[in-house]
Amino acid sequence: MSKPFLKIEHVDKSFSRGAMTNEVLKDVSLEVNEGEYISIIGHSGCGKSTLLNIVAGLTEATKGVVFLEGKVVDEPGPDRAVVFQNHSLLPWLTCYENVALAVDKVFGRSKTKAERHDWVMHKLKLVHMEHAKDRRPSEISGGMKQRIGIARALAMQPKVLLLDEPFGALDALTRTHLQDQVMQIQTELKNTVLMITHDVDEAVLLSDRIVMMTNGPSARIGEILDVNLPRPRKRLELVSDRNYIAARAAVLKFLYERHRFVEAA
Amino acid sequence: MTQSAAAAANVTPLKPTPQASATVVALPQPKKSLFDARTKTRALELAATVVPPIVTIAALLLLWEMLCSSPSSSLPAPSTVISDTWELIANPFYDNGGNDKGLGWQLYASLKRVALGYALAAVAGVALGALVGGSTWAMRGLDPVFQVLRTIPPLAWLPLSLAAFRDGEPSAIFVIFITAIWPVIINTAVGIRNIPQDYKNVAQVLRLNPIEYFTKIMLPAAAPYIFTGLRIGIGLSWLAIVAAEMLIGGVGIGFFIWDAWNSSRISDIILALIYVGAVGYVLDRLVALVAAAVTRGTAAS
Ligand SMILES: Nc1ncnc2c1ncn2[C@@H]1O[C@H](COP(=O)(O)OP(=O)(O)OP(=O)(O)O)[C@@H](O)[C@H]1O
Ligand SMILES: [Mg+2]
Numbered sequence: 001m002s003k004p005f006l007k008i009e010h011v012d013k014s015f016s017r018g019a020m021t022n023e024v025l026k027d028v029s030l031e032v033n034e035g036e037y038i039s040i041i042g043h044s045g046c047g048k049s050t051l052l053n054i055v056a057g058l059t060e061a062t063k064g065v066v067f068l069e070g071k072v073v074d075e076p077g078p079d080r081a082v083v084f085q086n087h088s089l090l091p092w093l094t095c096y097e098n099v100a101l102a103v104d105k106v107f108g109r110s111k112t113k114a115e116r117h118d119w120v121m122h123k124l125k126l127v128h129m130e131h132a133k134d135r136r137p138s139e140i141s142g143g144m145k146q147r148i149g150i151a152r153a154l155a156m157q158p159k160v161l162l163l164d165e166p167f168g169a170l171d172a173l174t175r176t177h178l179q180d181q182v183m184q185i186q187t188e189l190k191n192t193v194l195m196i197t198h199d200v201d202e203a204v205l206l207s208d209r210i211v212m213m214t215n216g217p218s219a220r221i222g223e224i225l226d227v228n229l230p231r232p233r234k235r236l237e238l239v240s241d242r243n244y245i246a247a248r249a250a251v252l253k254f255l256y257e258r259h260r261f262v263e264a265a
Numbered sequence: 266m267t268q269s270a271a272a273a274a275n276v277t278p279l280k281p282t283p284q285a286s287a288t289v290v291a292l293p294q295p296k297k298s299l300f301d302a303r304t305k306t307r308a309l310e311l312a313a314t315v316v317p318p319i320v321t322i323a324a325l326l327l328l329w330e331m332l333c334s335s336p337s338s339s340l341p342a343p344s345t346v347i348s349d350t351w352e353l354i355a356n357p358f359y360d361n362g363g364n365d366k367g368l369g370w371q372l373y374a375s376l377k378r379v380a381l382g383y384a385l386a387a388v389a390g391v392a393l394g395a396l397v398g399g400s401t402w403a404m405r406g407l408d409p410v411f412q413v414l415r416t417i418p419p420l421a422w423l424p425l426s427l428a429a430f431r432d433g434e435p436s437a438i439f440v441i442f443i444t445a446i447w448p449v450i451i452n453t454a455v456g457i458r459n460i461p462q463d464y465k466n467v468a469q470v471l472r473l474n475p476i477e478y479f480t481k482i483m484l485p486a487a488a489p490y491i492f493t494g495l496r497i498g499i500g501l502s503w504l505a506i507v508a509a510e511m512l513i514g515g516v517g518i519g520f521f522i523w524d525a526w527n528s529s530r531i532s533d534i535i536l537a538l539i540y541v542g543a544v545g546y547v548l549d550r551l552v553a554l555v556a557a558a559v560t561r562g563t564a565a566s
Contacts, residue, residue: 056470057469058466058469058470075469075472076466076469076470076472077470077472078470078471078472080470081470082466082470084463084466084467086463088463088464088466088467090464090467090482090485090486092485092486092488092560101471101481102471105471105472105473105477106471156470156471
């Protein structure tokens with residue numbers, strides 16, 4: 001029996017301030033195989049980002065453990081690169097320098113200067129951003145920033161790529177475009193990906209499995225849906241595909257019927 | 266323009282190329298007038314920034330001249346100031362030995378003290394500010410001390426530093442240092458406390474070591490705040506040096522003013538004050554220029 005690549009085991013997380021304790025995650029377990037593309041979907045505030053940050057090592061779980069290739073995850077590292085919800089590029093660096101900062105840190109010893117330059121340029125090319133390499137984040141659009149964020153994460157050659165609503169803040173057209181690019185990159189690089197999303201179509205289109213979370217507080221994994229669609233997937237052809245429609249319906253049903261978003265009083 | 270556009274419209278269905286030639290003919294005209302308009306607006310803008318201060322200064326000089334032109338007035342009028350101090354204005358760099366030097370040398374001596382004290386304050390201030398901003402315990406321990414020390418007027422430090430250094434020169438530099446350091450420390454600390462969590466997350470994922478974190482994240486992220494502190498600091502330094510030099514004596518614009526007062530050269534005092542103001546303004550602009558160059562792109566996200 002092969003061990004799962006990434007394993008989240010009985011993770012609880014609560015935030016406490018003084019006597020107040022807010023239990024966000026309760027007994028979350030998930031196993032992810034190498035090369036799998038997993039989406040995590042759930043209503044706003046249920047704890048998706050918290051779960052991702054625990055896998056990234058940026059947040060410590062109250063209880064439970066995360067294993068990556070059998071090793072306990074207890075601190076952040078470039079083997080779990082994150083594309084943050086709000087791009088998080090450093091505004092004083094150009095696009096090239098933002099990616100190069102990661103490359104120099106991760107491959108400073110193992111690659112020569114020329115190799116590192118080629119590596120940065122290759123990642124920029126992968127997200128079609130080599131033309132804007134000398135511009136600063138304030139000079140490019142939201143979609144372009146997100147692409148640089150993805151390039152920076154890919155440049156670390158991570159074991160797991162963690163995407164926190166990478167397309168959340170973008171308009172529908174740009175989002176579609178980036179989803180296609182991510183699919184294309186995925187067929188090429190075969191990364192293991194954990195992606196948070198609000199968007200049902202995006203989840204079905206990109207994922208091998210969709211993890212649906214119940215509403216907080218004490219959110220857990222409600223259901224896991226296998227998406228049985230052959231790759232490469234074509235957006236337009238899928239629209240009338242029976243499996244696609246069924247998967248989409250199942251997620252919608254989970255989100256809007258069984259775990260309706262309850263407005264906090 | 267209408268003609269060429271119409272021509273292009275007529276020709277296009279037959280041959281696709283004429284369209285390009287039509288555009289070439291049409292373009293230069295608006296381009297030329299646009300350029301003219303732009304130079305005109307730029308000239309107007311320049312006039313709008315330069316003319317008002319000139320008018321104000323002229324009006325003030327006129328008022329001053331009128332108020333002080335009577336022989337009984339205790340202060341000299343501008344015309345008298347210029348005629349009295351013409352020797353000083355014309356020869357800023359004469360040197361008759363001792364304290365009898367041109368205003369250029371006096372200012373140079375003061376600037377040298379400020380440069381040394383301010384440079385020390387900038388380095389120590391950023392380092393201490395980083396410590397206070399980065400560590401909760403350092404903040405709890407040091408912040409109350411800083412808050413008390415920073416309210417002490419610069420000159421109040423002078424007797425103590427004279428006692429410690431037994432010499433005027435290091436004492437004056439110390440007074441500059443202790444005056445300029447507080448705004449640098451406090452602003453640096455605020456800047457570092459305000460570094461967005463996002464940047465810290467990036468640093469953690471990349472596993473930057475403390476030195477890399479300091480140079481690659483902390484300094485650039487806090488740069489706008491640090492420069493605010495540096496700019497306040499240079500202003501305070503220049504305020505303090507004039508006062509301190511009055512007390513320590515020797516070459517320096519502060520003692521020059523004090524000396525002029527003791528020998529009743531009121532016109533010399535006025536000239537020196539104008540120079541002090543001008544140098545202070547230039548120092549402030551210099552720091553602002555460096556700040557603008559260094560923090561370019563940092564403010565916007
Ligand atoms: N550092 C923190 N301290 C206290 N509470 C926190 C902290 N971070 C998150 N929470 C709480 O945890 C809950 C889940 O937050 P989280 O950011 O994980 O939600 P999310 O599912 O990512 O939401 P969204 O889809 O809007 O991004 C929220 O109720 C939030 O208030
Ligand atoms: Mg979130």
